[in-house]
Amino acid sequence: MASFVKTNSSDKKSLLDLAGGSGRLACLLAKNGYQVSLLDISSQMLSIAEEHADEQNLKINFYQDDMTDFFLNESFQTxxxxADSINYLPDKVSVKKTFARVFDHLAAKGKFLFDIVTSHQINVGYRNFMYNNDDDPEKIFVWSSFPGEEKNSVDHDLKFFIYDKKLDAFRLYREVHHQISYPIEFYQRTLLEAGFKNIKISADFGRSKVKTNTDRVFFIAEK
Structure with a gap:
């Protein structure tokens, strides 16, 4: 991983992307002048993100850690x-821990931006959901969703069929992802308990108000 570089918390361009995955957002932000750090729990995803940054000659700091319990010796303005990463947290306690860690790593008046998929999306949008990507005959992706055991939860069954030339056959790689959504009021209350203020919510990437059938909610909270 890239070496640690101290970020000046007074710089309005300092930004930490939690659960940044393959780094596509981090690279886009770095291209636009932000001093970006990316944190993710997966070493595989961090390796991909670092490759993307290297290909574009971008300077990004990478950290492997759990967003419910991370500590970096620096603060960030943003x-x-x-990508609804908060919905992957297993329970309310994990959400509370994450918000607390975020608050501790923000500079004064810094902002926390995140999104969630709503219970409407989980119960209606993902009902009998199936997606197939077979544009590449050697890499086939199948995504199916099923109701989870908990209220307002869903299990995503992801299957990757990758053609192996040596075997002249497809190898199956499978992942099951679990998501859960809580009422919007829970996230608002938990942000307040963590010390945040000026909490704003919106839909459609900030372009419209939240409704009962909104599938994704965007939050902005200030320290």
Whole structure:
């Protein structure tokens, strides 16, 4: 991973992307002048992210850690956590821990931006959901979703069929992802308990108000 570089918390461009995955957002932000750090629990995803950064000659700091219990010796003006990563946290306690860690790593007046998929999306949008990507005959992706055991939860069954020339056959790689959503009021209350203020919510990437059938909610909270 890239070596640690101290970020000046007074710089309005300092940003930490939590659960940054393959680094596509981090690279986009770095291209736009942000001093970006990326944190993810997966070493495989961090390796991919670092490759993307190297290919584009971008300077990004990478950290492997759990967003519910991370400690970096620096603060940031902005912390992001998108692609409904908060929904992957297993329970309410984990959400509370994450918000507390984010608050501790923000500079004064810093902002936390994140999104969640709503219970409407989980119960309606993902009902009988199936997606197939077979554009590449050697890499086939099948995504199916099923109701989870907990209220307002869903299990995503992801299957990857990768053609192996040596075997002249497809290898199956499978992942099951679990997501859960809580009422919007829970996230608002938990942000307040962590010390945040000026909490704003919106839909459609900030372009519209949240409704009962909104599938994704965007949050902005200030320290």
């Amino acid at each position: 912390i992001t956590c998108f």
